[in-house]
Amino acid sequence: xxxxxxxxxxxxxxxxxxxxxxxxxxxxxxxxxxxxxxxxxxxxxxxxxxxxxxxxxxxxxxxxxxxxxxxxxxxxxxxxxxxxxxxxxxxxxxxxxxxxxxxxxxxxxxxxxxxxxxxxxxxxxxxxxxxxxxxxxxxxxxxxxxxxxxxxxxxxxxxxxxxxxxxxxxxxxxxxxxxxxxxxxxxxxxxxxxxxxxxxxxxxxxxxxxxxxxxxxxxxxxxxxxxxxxxxxxxxxxxxxxxxxxxxxxxxxxxxxxxxxxxxx
Numbered sequence: 001x002x003x004x005x006x007x008x009x010x011x012x013x014x015x016x017x018x019x020x021x022x023x024x025x026x027x028x029x030x031x032x033x034x035x036x037x038x039x040x041x042x043x044x045x046x047x048x049x050x051x052x053x054x055x056x057x058x059x060x061x062x063x064x065x066x067x068x069x070x071x072x073x074x075x076x077x078x079x080x081x082x083x084x085x086x087x088x089x090x091x092x093x094x095x096x097x098x099x100x101x102x103x104x105x106x107x108x109x110x111x112x113x114x115x116x117x118x119x120x121x122x123x124x125x126x127x128x129x130x131x132x133x134x135x136x137x138x139x140x141x142x143x144x145x146x147x148x149x150x151x152x153x154x155x156x157x158x159x160x161x162x163x164x165x166x167x168x169x170x171x172x173x174x175x176x177x178x179x180x181x182x183x184x185x186x187x188x189x190x191x192x193x194x195x196x197x198x199x200x201x202x203x204x205x206x207x208x209x210x211x212x213x214x215x216x217x218x219x220x221x222x223x224x225x226x227x228x229x230x231x232x233x234x235x236x237x238x239x240x241x242x243x244x245x246x247x248x249x250x251x252x253x254x255x256x257x258x259x260x261x262x263x264x265x
Contacts, residue, residue, distance in 0.1 A: 034143025050081020
């Protein structure tokens with residue numbers, strides 16, 4: 001099976017790696033596809049949106065399923081769709097599970113303040129799935145055919161709990177768009193476009209100024225972006241939590257602006 005991302009409404013970032021820009025808040029949902037497993041980065045703002053995302057992923061994968069989920073940070077537009085992915089292993093930064101266990105009312109109020117549907121949000125909060133696996137440093141997921149996703153506790157910054165995902169060029173198959181099909185069959189692709197991808201969550205934002213709410217740790221935010229730059233390097237593709245894909249120069253400029261705005265080195 002050859003994976004054609006654009007035909008299914010996904011933006012291809014590198015072989016086996018893509019994303020969707022979700023409606024409403026323009027949040028990113030990332031997908032990393034191996035021959036043995038598939039990782040989704042963030043799940044949308046409601047269970048309904050999560051179900052739509054699941055269907056869109058299954059169409060891309062030829063009937064395959066998302067097997068792993070990484071949640072970038074504990075804000076409603078990134079986590080409330082998780083319940084739509086029954087059976088997936090859910091990962092998040094250390095401390096996130098305990099926070100989400102008590103954060104339902106706060107997530108509900110924030111979503112409604114920003115214009116979300118009250119009934120759908122209430123249902124999604126009730127079904128909220130916290131991470132089962134928490135990442136304190138780095139954790140590598142082997143997805144098959146040399147493709148791996150490195151989960152990195154990169155914060156604090158945008159929140160006290162920020163998880164990034166680094167996707168290096170796949171070992172031994174730099175051009176493969178391999179995917180789990182209905183029968184687990186790997187895909188094939190050309191050699192073009194092999195490059196490292198860094199999913200940044202809301203540590204990086206392109207569609208507007210970075211948002212520092214009451215749960216932000218702004219003085220430590222610049223150091224988080226230093227960590228992302230050290231992980232990805234100069235030639236990586238950096239995927240913000242909201243907005244268009246950017247490069248290292250953009251991340252560095254945003255890091256300097258945050259340091260000037262909030263302090264921190």
